[in-house]
Amino acid sequence: MQLTINGESRDVDVDPDTPLLWVIREELGLTGTKYGCGIAQCGACTVLVDGYPTRSCQTPAESVTGAEIKTIETVEETETGRRVVEAWVANQVPQCGYCQSGQVLAATALLTETPNPTDEDIEYAMVNLCRCGTYNKIRAAVRDASEA
Amino acid sequence: MTFMQKLLKQAPVNVSRRGFLSGTGALVLSTTLPVRPSKAQEAEAAAGPAVPAFLEIHEDGTAKLLSPFIEGGQGIYTTFAQVVGEELDLAPENFSVEIAPAGPPYDVMGGFRITGGSMSTRTSYELMRQLGASARAMFLEAAAQDWGVDASELTTEPGMVVHEASGRRAGYGELAAVAMDLPVPAEVTLRDPSEFRWIKTPVPRLDVRDKSTGQAKYSIDVEVDGMLLAAVQHAPRLGLTPASVSNLSEIEAMRGVHSVHLLDGAVAVVAGKFWQARRAVEAAEVEWTEGEAQWPMPADFSTDVFRDTLAGKKGEIVEVEAKGDAASALESADTVIEAIYDAPFVVHGQLEPPSATARFNDDGTLEVWTSCQAPEMFQGTAAQVAGLDPSQVSIHSQMLGGFFGRHFLYATSNPFPQAIALAKAVGQPVKLIWTREEDFLRDAPRPLGLARFRGAIGPDGPTALSVEVVGEGPTGRWYDAPVGSDPSATEGISGKSYAIANSHVGQIFHPNPAVIGYWRAVGHSMHDFMYEGFLDEIAGAAGQDPFEMRRALLTDNQRLSTLLEAVGELSGGWQPGPFEAEDGSQRARGIAMASPFGSEAAAIAEVSLDGGEVAVHQVWVAIDPGQIVNPAIVEAQVQSAVALGVSQTLVEELTYEDGEPTARNFDLYPILRPDQMPEVHVRIIESGAPMGGVGEPGLPAVGPAIVNAVATLTGERIRSLPLSKHEFGGA
DSSP states (O other), rough: OOEEETEEEEOOOTTSSSHHHHHIIIISTTSOOSSSOOSSSTTTTEETTEEEEEGGGBBBGGTTTSSSEOOOGGGSSHHHHHHHHHHHTTTOOSSOOOTHHHHHHHHHHHHHHOSSSSHHHHHHOOOOOOTTHHHHHHHHHHHHHHOO | HHHHHHEEEEEEOOOTTTTTTTSOOHHHHHHHHOSSSSSHHHHHHHHOOOOOSSSEEOTTOOEEEEEESOOOOSHHHHHHHHHHHHHOOGGOOHHHHOOOOTTTOTTTTTTTOOOOOOOOOOHHHHHHHHHHHHHHHHHHHHHHHTTSSSSSEEETTTEEETTTTTTTEEEHHHHHHHHSSSSSOOOOOOOOGGGSSTTOOOOOHHHHHHTTTTTOOOOOOOTTOOOOEEEEESSBBEEEEEEEEHHHHHHHHTTTTEEEEEOOOOOOOOEESSHHHHHHHHHHHEEEEEEOOOOOOTTTOOHHHHHHHHHOOSSOOOOEEEOOHOOOOOOHHHHEEEEEEEEBBBOOOOOOOOOOEEETTTOOOEEEEEEEOHHHHHEEEEEHHOOOOGGEEEEEEEEOSSTTTTTTTGGGSSHHHOOOOOOOOHHOOOEEOOOHHHHHOOOOOOOOOOOOOOOEEEEEEEEEEEEEEEEEOOOHHHHHHOSSSSHHHTTTTTOOOOOOOOOEEEEEEOSSSOOOOTTTTHHHHHHHHHHHHOOOOOHHEEEEEEEHHHHHHTTHHHHHHHHHHHHHHHHHOOOOOOOOOOOSSSSEEEEEEEEEEEEEEEEEEEEEEEEEEEEEEEEEEEOOOOOOOHHHHHHHHHHHHHHHHHHHHHTOOOOOEEEESOOSSSTSOOOOOOOGEEEEEEOOOOOOSOOOOOOTTTSHHHHHHHHHHHHHHHHHOOSOOOOSSSSOOOO
């Protein structure tokens, strides 16, 4: 099947119900997207599907054949994505870093849609788990990135 | 010789001409070998040629540091770059830091090393400073010889030697070729702390950009040429092993499947891709039979029954510590209160599921890439599994996607022995990934713990305290610590600092059927909850304010007294409540203290009830690690420890029924969500005491501060975690 990932059309030969996560990691070699729980609980596998933060571990590849899929590897190609990454660095958000690809993409999706989010917007959008507990810094970084 | 003296025996040595980099013009420093090797080994190592490097300074002026300790979010790589850079006079951003391989000279903790126990910085701070200072002295000498001046006329600026009289300057990179043939000075002067430029400042972490852009690589991302992928299905109960797979031919025929393997306690599928392996192994219909596990889980094991067994356990009380005569004082007291406290099994829940990649090379050697907090121990076990000598095994420890104690060596809990067995069986490199479900099934959880308290109450507070801690600690299990001398079994109940005239702490051993492990803050993670909760019960029985009573009990302890005042002040002044908050909710605050891992800590938590559940709004922490390197990293570690402390207090509990864990993923075993995270406020106090740990000490006081606040708010004293299993009326 054909998938459009990070602006490129890619031919992949997988079973149609293969989760998008494993297509991205194993077929395309993009390892920035992480496997955390496999049941859409933690959000480490978040990618953008037509701009929406999507848990790729529970997204069958065949369901997104016509969509624009974007992974962490190209997050800095948009102005909003760049701003989010800079805010993440300035706030020294990551600790172990494993969940942060998903967090950065979730923040990018939020700020693309809602450039000046309310606290409630942030709470509603930033729901990915972080076992290191970087939640205070994630919130601060989202606020920083939204003020630009 | 004390442990710290042993550490300080190590001294830098110049291995530029002996090391693997000879001919590259880099200055390469190692250290003399630590205490354990024999004289003969020492002589052999001194003769080279393969003495591994600690610190290399390259011709381009950059430095590479090999860290004995693995980075897993705690910031150790940045911390070391700061410490070495401070003495070397090279800005931390010019360092690349990588994990050191297994073996000497990296066994810097007196002949061994682990990444754990909040030990990394405090055990190697002096050594790292000496490495940096030695290299700097050699660059000074190299320039002195080159320029024909005395080294005393020279000084350094970051990355550069300067001769002020002549205005000559040379970068370290230019001087490396000369420096590499110089002896290491016998004595070096360390920088006076008043002149620190990087130590004690919030130097940015070296890894945040890579971790913010998906570039950081973990064990799960390892790729080696020609590797196959593997997935396993473990026996649902530890101790069972596969007898057969009834649909074997179907499994073998599934897309991408290379082969199916019956391992000890698990069935594995090797395939071209992980998803193919996983799908196939989960389709396997396995017949399980009793196997020969070292710690088989009893088929009727349930956590509820186990908790009751511990609560009623009689037996020898092995004394851990004693002061005065607690038994007599309790006997003669007018008022005695008693309580039993317990805390559940908890999983590590590090977000990166365990994985390991194994490759046998043509020369018979084995390489293993995995998440690892104890490389030498992994090396030994890998060698055993492969039938090799440890010297033939290389362990490539990978950046950890969280650890919290998950990646020590725990018999059945590490995937690398299976990866080795599979690589051997298929004759190709194999990467094995455990799904989250398999991780839950074979994690080494923190043991369920229980303690029985008796306290004698006088008008001013406790006159006697007696505690029986029942159960087994991981240090007894894995390192043969005897009952009564296993800190992991009692710490947080033992080692407290309150001036109670008569006190007795004993351990009653009762074996834990689970494969138990270390969890962030280990025994402290639950025992301080128990002790500090009971202390508040004593305060209540004595009609004392819990803050004031602690103040009175700590008058002889300067560090904790300072922290108590500091955390009170940080929170805007002690106010237990209940009081009405700005949003109209009723709130209360609780206080607790802890003395974990060489540091001291105090916490205040503010809670309310939200739909019958406890919400934690604020946590204030004052922490005294004695001395620190990076205040931003310390603060981040406290934030993280608070998060885990809140998580286990509110929602975490691994239960077993019929010998099997009832949760296999984050759906039935919740961990702290973003909306449950309190605002965390941290004050760091450097008392100047010997350097203590940082990664864990922020955790232990958090749980009891929350539970004490809940008691003030609701009148209900919670003695069994987590709070989510208790029903609270609306307040």
